Amino acid sequence: xxxLSPLAETEVNAKHHTPLFVLRGPRHTLEAEGCLxxxxxxxxxxxxxxxxxFFAHDRAGPKVLVGALPxxxxxGDALYQPARLALPESLVASLPTExxxxxxxxxxxxxxxxxxxxxxxxxxxxxxxxxxxGNEVLGKAVxxxxxxxxxxxxxxxxxLARRLERDVSVTTYVLxxxxxxxxxxxxxxxxxxxxxxxxRGRTVVSHPLAGSARRSHDxxxxxxxxxxxxxxxxxxxxxxxxxxxxxxxxxxxxxxxxAPDMPSLYTTDTMWHLGTKIVGTLKxxxxxxxxxxxxxxxxxxxCGTPRQRALDTINxxxxxxxxxxxxxxxxxxxxxxxxxxxxxxxxHVQANTLRLFAGAGIVADSVPALEVAETAAKFRAMLNxxxxxxxxxxxxxx
Numbered sequence: 001x002x003x004l005s006p007l008a009e010t011e012v013n014a015k016h017h018t019p020l021f022v023l024r025g026p027r028h029t030l031e032a033e034g035c036l037x038x039x040x041x042x043x044x045x046x047x048x049x050x051x052x053x054f055f056a057h058d059r060a061g062p063k064v065l066v067g068a069l070p071x072x073x074x075x076g077d078a079l080y081q082p083a084r085l086a087l088p089e090s091l092v093a094s095l096p097t098e099x100x101x102x103x104x105x106x107x108x109x110x111x112x113x114x115x116x117x118x119x120x121x122x123x124x125x126x127x128x129x130x131x132x133x134g135n136e137v138l139g140k141a142v143x144x145x146x147x148x149x150x151x152x153x154x155x156x157x158x159x160l161a162r163r164l165e166r167d168v169s170v171t172t173y174v175l176x177x178x179x180x181x182x183x184x185x186x187x188x189x190x191x192x193x194x195x196x197x198x199x200r201g202r203t204v205v206s207h208p209l210a211g212s213a214r215r216s217h218d219x220x221x222x223x224x225x226x227x228x229x230x231x232x233x234x235x236x237x238x239x240x241x242x243x244x245x246x247x248x249x250x251x252x253x254x255x256x257x258x259a260p261d262m263p264s265l266y267t268t269d270t271m272w273h274l275g276t277k278i279v280g281t282l283k284x285x286x287x288x289x290x291x292x293x294x295x296x297x298x299x300x301x302x303c304g305t306p307r308q309r310a311l312d313t314i315n316x317x318x319x320x321x322x323x324x325x326x327x328x329x330x331x332x333x334x335x336x337x338x339x340x341x342x343x344x345x346x347x348h349v350q351a352n353t354l355r356l357f358a359g360a361g362i363v364a365d366s367v368p369a370l371e372v373a374e375t376a377a378k379f380r381a382m383l384n385x386x387x388x389x390x391x392x393x394x395x396x397x398x
Contacts, residue, residue: 021066021082022161023331025171027198028339030331034083036061041076044069048291051079055334063334065290068175068188068343069297071322072311078178078324092158099160100153100352102386107148109320115145115375116368118317119360125313126364140241141304141313144359145375146320149386151352157187160349163385164191167269170381171195171341173329177348188324190346191381193268196328197296198339199289202282204250209266210242210301210361211235211274214377226265226272238361239263239274241300246278249295253287254280270380288336293328302326302342302359323348325357345381356382 021032039054051065059081067079110118122141129137157174164172170191177186195207213229216222229235247259257280266275303326304310325348330340348355358378360371383389 019176022174031087032082036081039079044073044294047294051290066331069328071326100151103150105150119368119371122362138309139305141310142359147356149354157189184351186350192341194342196340197292204280206278208242209273209275210239213272243276256281289338290332293340
């Protein structure tokens, strides 16, 4: 049985006795502690209805639900009503400043050469379908790989998140994950640059990212990399799939919708991305962000297109289940306002183990070696927070 433990049952360590949720970024910050009630789990398509039913009852406590959607839109999500919209000052003040050292154990799943083979097989499928008509012809698939690490002691998710906050361009997050009975608590901890959807009143915003390149410490080289990404037809094609899908989903629900024809460059400390900010006005003020998150997720930025063909391709090629990686993390209140972010640049943290994930969008002219390099670059945000550099152990390509 999968459980998200209520207030009295969860114990991470002596400091963390309750579920903790943190979403902190340039747009909005929300912190929560405790669990008063869980939202009945279900598929993404039913999220809006389930949230509406939950708030239809007169409930004590904060009128907000926090949590996450898994990558698989057909799998059960994990949202709950927190007891308090704040973290105790005593807990924050007592956080250690360091993480336990890594043991040096590092297992890439799949190994880089096997991931390159996955990409080659996907490209072969994509090129084999070029020129074939039909709605179910695969146009793009996002393939992920993971890196399994171990530390010498229990990893505090709040300390890891604090280290990720050094990059002020991202939104950091910590959320409790469902675990089986008698398992130690598990967390998804990350620093995402990508807004899936935000709603305030009738204003809806989405800021998808697709098409990426690793940044350089050399300013001149970094400028060259950004210009090359902006001009890349392969990356613009990959990005266009995402924007078109989001616009197609939002347009019937909006009286106005603006999406620039060309993407802009978006930067984090470690990566360049192509991004497009999409802004609209909802026809119905009662349309909840939960409904929109369930409708949009997973976008072609983390899945591919068409959605079911991409899901089938991912399931047939990836050796490790994604779980909540490439899902969505966020919150929704009783008025339907809220923020949902794509759960990338993250790690599944449980006791002294971490599993890092990174993915790349594969289209017909993708080059396997370059996709290996892109996923290695995307590991860097988490590896930097863990104190691992390119020249020392636990490299993403090993």
